[in-house]
Amino acid sequence: MTELTQQTETAKPAAFAYAPAPESRAVVDIAPSYGLFIDGEFTDSAAGGLRKTVSPATEEVLAEYTQAEAEDVDRAVKAARKAFGPWSALPGAERAKYLFRIARIVQERSRELAVLETLDNGKPIRETRDADLPLVAAHFFYYAGWADKLAYAGFGAAPQPLGVAAQVIPWNFPLMMLAWKIAPALATGNTVVLKPAETTPLSALFFADICRQAGLPRGVVNIVTGDGSTGASLVGHPGVDKVAFTGSTAVGKEIARTVAGTDKRLTLELGGKGANIVFEDAPLDQAIEGIVNGIFFNQGQVCCAGSRLLVQESVHDEVLDALKRRLTTLRVGDPLDKNTDVGAINSAEQLARITELAAAGEAEGAERWSPACELPSDGYWFAPTLFTGVTQAHRIAREEVFGPVLSVLTFRTQEEAVAKANNTPYGLSAGIWTEKGSRILKMANQLRAGVVWANTFNKFDPASPFGGYKESGFGREGGRHGLEAYLEHA
Ligand code: TAP
Numbered sequence: 001m002t003e004l005t006q007q008t009e010t011a012k013p014a015a016f017a018y019a020p021a022p023e024s025r026a027v028v029d030i031a032p033s034y035g036l037f038i039d040g041e042f043t044d045s046a047a048g049g050l051r052k053t054v055s056p057a058t059e060e061v062l063a064e065y066t067q068a069e070a071e072d073v074d075r076a077v078k079a080a081r082k083a084f085g086p087w088s089a090l091p092g093a094e095r096a097k098y099l100f101r102i103a104r105i106v107q108e109r110s111r112e113l114a115v116l117e118t119l120d121n122g123k124p125i126r127e128t129r130d131a132d133l134p135l136v137a138a139h140f141f142y143y144a145g146w147a148d149k150l151a152y153a154g155f156g157a158a159p160q161p162l163g164v165a166a167q168v169i170p171w172n173f174p175l176m177m178l179a180w181k182i183a184p185a186l187a188t189g190n191t192v193v194l195k196p197a198e199t200t201p202l203s204a205l206f207f208a209d210i211c212r213q214a215g216l217p218r219g220v221v222n223i224v225t226g227d228g229s230t231g232a233s234l235v236g237h238p239g240v241d242k243v244a245f246t247g248s249t250a251v252g253k254e255i256a257r258t259v260a261g262t263d264k265r266l267t268l269e270l271g272g273k274g275a276n277i278v279f280e281d282a283p284l285d286q287a288i289e290g291i292v293n294g295i296f297f298n299q300g301q302v303c304c305a306g307s308r309l310l311v312q313e314s315v316h317d318e319v320l321d322a323l324k325r326r327l328t329t330l331r332v333g334d335p336l337d338k339n340t341d342v343g344a345i346n347s348a349e350q351l352a353r354i355t356e357l358a359a360a361g362e363a364e365g366a367e368r369w370s371p372a373c374e375l376p377s378d379g380y381w382f383a384p385t386l387f388t389g390v391t392q393a394h395r396i397a398r399e400e401v402f403g404p405v406l407s408v409l410t411f412r413t414q415e416e417a418v419a420k421a422n423n424t425p426y427g428l429s430a431g432i433w434t435e436k437g438s439r440i441l442k443m444a445n446q447l448r449a450g451v452v453w454a455n456t457f458n459k460f461d462p463a464s465p466f467g468g469y470k471e472s473g474f475g476r477e478g479g480r481h482g483l484e485a486y487l488e489h490a
Helices: 002-017 070-089 092-108 110-121 125-146 174-187 202-213 228-236 249-259 284-300 313-327 348-363 414-422 437-446
Strands: 036-038 041-043 050-054 061-066 164-168 191-195 221-223 242-246 265-269 275-278 308-312 367-369 385-388 405-411 429-433 451-454
Touching (some): 061 202, 070 228, 125 174, 174 191, 191 228, 228 249, 313 385, 348 385, 405 414
Parallel strands (some): 164 191, 164 242, 191 221, 275 429, 385 405, 429 451
Antiparallel strands (some): 036 041, 036 221, 050 061
């Protein structure tokens, strides 16, 4: 009896001190350098330039990769063109087999890919493991299911693919954005040249290896790495039939100008300034979790982040108190540690942008608050930050911060909430927290946002279309809508 008591007593402090080991980076084998993936082979650039990709959490160089120049892009587009005929002629059920195979390999290699993505991007392993990778596999499974049913999707009896798709993606969800682009393109019989972002090229290069493992015919998927100039060469290439871009509104506008007047089809998924609207009748505990998830998931580097909290005046103080208490429990630090909630900012450049906008928030008179937290000395870090007393004129209420910075505004009536939520050039996402179903249905029609979540936030499903209004772009990815962007009959 005495012994048992002693054991229980000594077990307690040990339980509190328990910290699971970081996910081992040994599960992923990163080569010292990577070539371009063109026509089923990794090849050097004609010019031979190399770039480095670093871990944003430590600034350690992870690998070198190749800067694709215009002539490399040309080779990739030609390889995709050559593959297009035979690929598009395959019966849908055959294309589906490749997509199912890719989905299964992604699942089998998901631990390796999650660690890789966390290393290259800086996001917590818990997110890559539980959100990014499952969604990547789900996206390939979902579009594999469509490949042999296109004739029944309402696009006519024999919908035709467009040809070669040029796809340019950002760094915030590298593999997930790749899946959103490549899965529907391949399911509909198109071939692809994809350019990942310059700070996160690795998961796309590992995906190239997965394509080989799946036995995907040569040239169906080509990966060209490099900086913005590689992206510009790709979207401007005359051999491209379709451009799909996800990234900033500024670059999206530039691409729209390049494509204007050509016969290329274009879809743009751009920035956002999502409003997360909390009414006094909302389940507040749940709403607090939704607010935290809405802005601190992926360090707030999410196009659909709930970066503006609109809280009803009557519950402002209660919500803010609870929110601050919750933020003090967030763990910021090593992205490979399974206990980490907030990881590193993706790049020094992005950190500078966040820092500048947060300083502008203070300078314009909003009140800044962060929980006490120690940030690692190396790498790129920004503490979770709240601004209260924000007005609609403040830059932090108007501009996309793309970081862990929440601007809190208040409203009194439902009409005011809608007006404030819509008072932005963007139109990507919004969230509503309330007990009233009728209010949700009414507001969903009034909010000018491509996605409206009710009593939840940042929920994704491959069957659900995603995309924006206004300066958040046009076209939808996901669901049956996602097929339209790659078919002649749309
Ligand atoms: P961008 O700077 O726009 O970069 C996106 C991609 O475009 C990168 O691969 C980039 O290459 C490339 N690029 C840069 N200049 C180009 C040019 N002139 N022509 C063609 N391609 C060019 O965005 P980012 O900073 O990576 O990502 C953050 C932005 O993406 C945010 O605004 C966010 O809201 C938006 N985003 C939107 C969505 C959706 S679904 N709407 C999803 C995720 C992100 P480099 O990396 O080499 O510069």
